[in-house]
Amino acid sequence: MNTAGTHVTGKNYIGNQLSAKGKKTYTTFNPQTNTENTNVFTEATQDEINQATDLAADAFQVYSKKSGKEKAGFLRAIAEEIENLGDELLTVYASESGLPAGRAIGERGRTLGQLRAFANHVEEGSWLEATIDTAQPERQPMPKGDLRKMNIGLGPIVVFGASNFPLAFSTAGGDTAAALAAGCPVLVKSHPMHAGTGEMVASAIIKAAEKTGMPNGVFSNLNSSGIEVGQALVKNPNVKGVGFTGSIRGGRALYDLAATRPEPIPVFAEMGSINPVVFLPEALNKEADAWAKTYAGSITLGAGQFCTNPGLLLGIKGEGLNTFAQTLAEEIVKIEPSCMLHPNIVGAYKSNKEKALAQKGVEVLANYDGTPKANYGRQIVSKVSGKTFLENPTLHHEVFGPFSLLVESDNEAQIEQILNKLEGQLTGTIVATDKEIAANPNIVSALQNRVGRIIFNGVPTGVEVCPSMLHGGPYPASTDSRFTAVGVDSIKRWVRPFSFQSWPNNLLPNELKNENPLNILRHVDGVKTTDKI
Numbered sequence: 001m002n003t004a005g006t007h008v009t010g011k012n013y014i015g016n017q018l019s020a021k022g023k024k025t026y027t028t029f030n031p032q033t034n035t036e037n038t039n040v041f042t043e044a045t046q047d048e049i050n051q052a053t054d055l056a057a058d059a060f061q062v063y064s065k066k067s068g069k070e071k072a073g074f075l076r077a078i079a080e081e082i083e084n085l086g087d088e089l090l091t092v093y094a095s096e097s098g099l100p101a102g103r104a105i106g107e108r109g110r111t112l113g114q115l116r117a118f119a120n121h122v123e124e125g126s127w128l129e130a131t132i133d134t135a136q137p138e139r140q141p142m143p144k145g146d147l148r149k150m151n152i153g154l155g156p157i158v159v160f161g162a163s164n165f166p167l168a169f170s171t172a173g174g175d176t177a178a179a180l181a182a183g184c185p186v187l188v189k190s191h192p193m194h195a196g197t198g199e200m201v202a203s204a205i206i207k208a209a210e211k212t213g214m215p216n217g218v219f220s221n222l223n224s225s226g227i228e229v230g231q232a233l234v235k236n237p238n239v240k241g242v243g244f245t246g247s248i249r250g251g252r253a254l255y256d257l258a259a260t261r262p263e264p265i266p267v268f269a270e271m272g273s274i275n276p277v278v279f280l281p282e283a284l285n286k287e288a289d290a291w292a293k294t295y296a297g298s299i300t301l302g303a304g305q306f307c308t309n310p311g312l313l314l315g316i317k318g319e320g321l322n323t324f325a326q327t328l329a330e331e332i333v334k335i336e337p338s339c340m341l342h343p344n345i346v347g348a349y350k351s352n353k354e355k356a357l358a359q360k361g362v363e364v365l366a367n368y369d370g371t372p373k374a375n376y377g378r379q380i381v382s383k384v385s386g387k388t389f390l391e392n393p394t395l396h397h398e399v400f401g402p403f404s405l406l407v408e409s410d411n412e413a414q415i416e417q418i419l420n421k422l423e424g425q426l427t428g429t430i431v432a433t434d435k436e437i438a439a440n441p442n443i444v445s446a447l448q449n450r451v452g453r454i455i456f457n458g459v460p461t462g463v464e465v466c467p468s469m470l471h472g473g474p475y476p477a478s479t480d481s482r483f484t485a486v487g488v489d490s491i492k493r494w495v496r497p498f499s500f501q502s503w504p505n506n507l508l509p510n511e512l513k514n515e516n517p518l519n520i521l522r523h524v525d526g527v528k529t530t531d532k533i
Contacts, residue, residue, distance in 0.1 A: 008092065008196040010041040013221040014048050015055040016206050021045050026225035028195055031098035031339050031346075031375035041195045044222040044229050053238040055217025056156035056185040062215040064153045064183040067510070068518070071181060072119035074212045078172055078180075079115040081204035081211075082108070089200050096194040097166050098339035098375065103302070104167075111167040114174050114465055118181040121488040125520030127151065127181075129497070130511045132524045134533060145502045148512040151495040153183035154266075155240030158233045160254075161191030161198055162245035163341055164305045170194070171201040171221060174465075174486055175243035175268075182494040185218045187239070189230045193342050195223055227253075234258050234267075241494055244269040245307070245485065248398075248476045255479050268493045269479045270472065272398040273426040274311035275460040276450075278415055278443060280432035283457075284320030291431055292327035295404075296335060298459040303338035303377045304402030305345070308427050308460040311398060313406045314386075314415050325383065325406055329366035332379050337372040340401065346375050349401035353380060356399055361388035365406060377401045386414045396422060412440055419446035424474025424481065427453045427460040450474060452481060 011020040020042035028037045044052075066074075082089070090104040099107075121127055128150045135146035157179040161170035168174065176186045190198035202221035209218050222229055234242055234257050242258060244251050244267065251269030258267045277295070284291065298310050315321040340346045356362065361384050368378040379402035386409035389395050395405060409415045419428075428451035430437060430444065437444065437456065448454055452473030463471055463486055471486035472478040478485070483493050500508060510517045514533040521530055 008039045008199050010039050010195075010199070010223075012042065012044045012048055012223050013199070013202045013206055013219070014052045015216040015220055016210065019048055021048055024225065026192060028096045028193060029342055030095045031342055032094075034374040037095055037196065039196050041192075041223045041225075043224055046232060049222065049229065049232050049236065052187055052217070052220035052222060053156060053233070053236045056187055056220065057238040059185045059215040059217035060153070060155050063185055063218050066183065066214075068122040068125050070212070071183065072123040074208060074214055075115045075119040075122075075177060075180060077208035077212050078205050079112045081208045082112060082172060082201060085200055085204055089197065092196045092200060093166055093194070096197055097341055099302075099341075107165060107167045110465060111172055114168065114177050115172065117465065117488055118177045118491070121491065122181045125511070125518055127488070127491055128511050128520065130520060130522040132512060132522060132533065134525055135502070147499055147501050148503065148508065149497055149499040150509070150511050151182075152498045154494050154496055155184060156187060156238055157184045157241045157243060157494055158187050158189060158230075158239050160189045160230060160242070160244040160246065161194070163191055163193050163345065164302075164307070165245070166191070166194040166197045167201070169245045171198045172205055174490060175245075178490045179241075179243070179494045180218070182491050184241070184494050187220045187222065187233060189233055190221055190223050192223075192225045230254070231257060235261060237261075237263065240265055242267040242269075243485075243493070246271065248272040251479065252476070266493070267479055268483060268485065270307065270426070270485045271476045271478065273307055273473070273477045274396070274398050275308050275425055275427045275429070276312040276314060276419065276422060276447070277310050277429040277431065277460070278419075278447065279313065279315040279321065279324065280412075280430070280436040280440065281316050281318055281320050282433045282436050283431050284315065284324050286433070288320050288323035289327045292324045293331050294459060296328055296331035298461045299332065299381070299404045300335045300338065300379045300402045301461050303340045304379070305341060305400065306461050308463060310429070310460050311404050313404055314409060314418060315406065316409050316411060316415065321408060325365055328381055328406070332366050332381055333368050335379065337368055337370075337376040337378055337402070339373070340375055340377045343375055345400070346377060349377055349399065349403070352397070352399040353401065353403050356395060356397075356403070356405065357382060359384075359392055359394055361385060361392075362395070362405075379403070381406060383408060386410055386418060390414075390418060390421060412443060416442050416446045419443065419450055422450050424477040425451045426471065426473045426477045427451055427455060429455040429458060429460050431457055452477060452484075
């Protein structure tokens with residue numbers, strides 16, 4: 001094996017081999033210094049893509065049969081090897097993202113926590129949903145055969161790295177951890193904005209695979225500066241599923257491409273969201289200033305580059321909303337702007353906010369008027385009437401960055417009408433008193449029908465990694481609202497149920513044998529038990 005250690009070579013990992021056969025190269029960019037980084041990356045060729053997918057298909061035959069304990073060992077080893085990369089990983093992360101050291105440390109911790117949570121999950125075994133209905137040969141009028149069902153991995157999975165989370169939603173992020181836990185090899189299409197970070201993490205995964213005896217091809221990392229490598233991966237017949245975090249345009253393109261294959265495959269894409277927040281009058285009359293200060297922080301957190309950024313604020317005309325709007329305008333301009341991820345993202349932010357502000361009836365409440373550094377995003381809050389918002393779908397679209405639109409509604413009925421007109425969202429929030437929320441079930445119901453997670457008296461920014469978290473929602477928040485992209489239940493995206501009928505006990509997988517050698521919880525003849533049969 002050609003190992004990269006912790007330095008960045010700019011090459012692809014085709015299984016455990018470093019490879020750079022192509023002629024197309026690119027660099028990453030440091031938005032803090034406004035300069036290109038020095039490392040040069042070589043884009044994967046079609047031959048390298050074919051080699052990686054062939055290796056993944058072969059690896060699946062071996063890796064899919066690994067026990068939960070073996071896969072758990074692999075996942076824990078990945079976490080250890082990422083830790084072993086030390087501060088150099090954090091330095092490269094910062095140089096490619098413009099994000100501060102504290103964010104890098106926090107995101108690394110989240111990445112390690114996800115890997116270890118999945119390790120515990122697959123070791124425990126209930127995710128397999130092992131179900132056994134034993135034979136009843138004497139049943140009348142017809143005998144019943146023996147049936148046994150469990151979840152099995154889909155096959156090789158392509159994961160697209162996310163621009164705004166170089167660690168937690170990228171190379172060894174949630175999609176990768178979930179797919180590996182499910183028994184699926186992973187091919188990462190590295191994000192071009194943080195290719196060096198991706199390669200360093202890939203080296204840790206490869207080292208962990210070798211240390212724990214995993215088959216070559218269980219993981220590959222492919223460089224790409226454009227869309228061609230990703231398209232080729234999705235079209236490759238060895239690939240059986242896709243994970244994506246990014247724009248609606250990008251996610252929908254992959255979804256459509258996968259659907260037109262001779263063998264269509266699932267694409268689990270987390271896409272755009274404006275995360276509506278409903279402020280009811282009594283709550284604002286009591287604490288308008290406090291909520292305004294809280295939301296000034298939430299809107300600008302991470303330069304607004306979170307998929308749960310509160311981009312739409314809904315309130316009802318009155319003194320409480322007026323106070324909230326005035327304080328929000330005062331507070332948000334006090335916050336120093338933050339560096340955004342890349343000049344391209346800064347450009348898209350400027351273009352999208354200008355488009356929103358150019359719409360009829362939109363007025364600016366507050367706009368940071370200082371002179372920030374290059375690639376720093378100026379935060380802005382705008383305002384529009386409920387009637388205008390309802391009549392103009394352009395105002396319903398996400399502006400990725402520190403931007404939020406305050407909608408001044410006439411009454412609760414108009415808020416309900418607005419919520420019913422929105423596209424699917426990741427989150428929805430209601431700021432209200434207990435009395436108000438009890439008195440407005442229609443607003444709660446309307447919001448619930450449009451989002452994957454509903455928050456009471458809080459902010460949408462912040463996604464806890466735990467089994468109860470749902471990070472998804474109706475389209476276009478995600479391509480399948482039945483699944484989450486965060487938490488151990490996200491493993492369900494990469495498995496399919498499979499049944500054995502009248503199969504010899506000694507040839508069954510251990511998960512379904514009478515003896516229950518793995519001692520996992522199973523559903524046997526309608527009863528949950530760890531007992532033998």
